[in-house]
Amino acid sequence: MIGVALSAVAALAAHRIRMLSTSGAIAATVVGTISIAAGWSWGALLLSMFISASLLSKLGERRKAERVGQIVEKGAERDWGQVLANGGVYAGAAFGSLMATSPRWFAIGAGALAASAADTWATEIGTLVSGRPISIISGRRVEPGTSGGISLAGTAAGVVGAIFIGGAMVLANWPVPFVAVAIGGIAGALADSLLGATVQERRWCEVCKTFTERPIHSCGTPTTHARGLVGFDNDAVNAVCSAVGALVALLLS
DSSP: OHHHHHHHHHHHHHHHTTSBOHHHHHHHHHHHHHHHHHOHHHHHHHHHHHHHHHHHHHTTHHHHHHHHTTTOSSOSSBOHHHHHHHHHHHHHHHHHHHHSOOHHHHHHHHHHHHHHHHHHHHHHHHHHHOSSOEETTTOOBOOTTOTTEEOHHHHHHHHHHHHHHHHHHHHTTOSSOHHHHHHHHHHHHHHHHHHHHHTSOEEEETTTTEEESOSBOTTSOBOEEEESOTTOOHHHHHHHHHHHHHHHHHHHO
């Protein structure tokens, strides 16, 4: 009951300042409730991720929207898909720890959250301070916001994000090696970039002659599928990123 109350209050506050949509607030309440039910440290770790991601998303929000608005499908106001993509594996690990106590659940949870943090930090900082990133596959310059695009600033921020969650986990006295979590987080972010550059769905606006992730481009034109797997959007990529982080951290632990 305490978990429900605290999660609902936090989600409502985030909704009021437009960090979460209505569906995102509901999903965040569910994820938060499960996490707090697993233990206060689970809730605290999730909160540290959420606060850091939210603050970074608000940093230079207008500039980032101008740079990537024609490409990315969703804005800074996270919906249920984004919440579950970044916190679903973590919530699953928390639920698993409620069912059967094992250090493995801590490794899965920490690795998943570190990967989500690394990817989020890399995206937010890279979009804000870098010029045109390069494709992780071809090495060619791509437009800001293009999935699979990487930059020095974004990569460094991703590493710091993984270390941040690893440090928070150490403070929470979780039975997982710090190095396993940090490497898991970095591996998850790397997987995110690779999938974004190869199999993530990319669409084409015939009017603007540009690639995008949006079903309806910013000019109002319906877009068509151009490459990648149909339906394998950024949320799906983020979910895999989180799962890779969890798996790597578990194996290294």
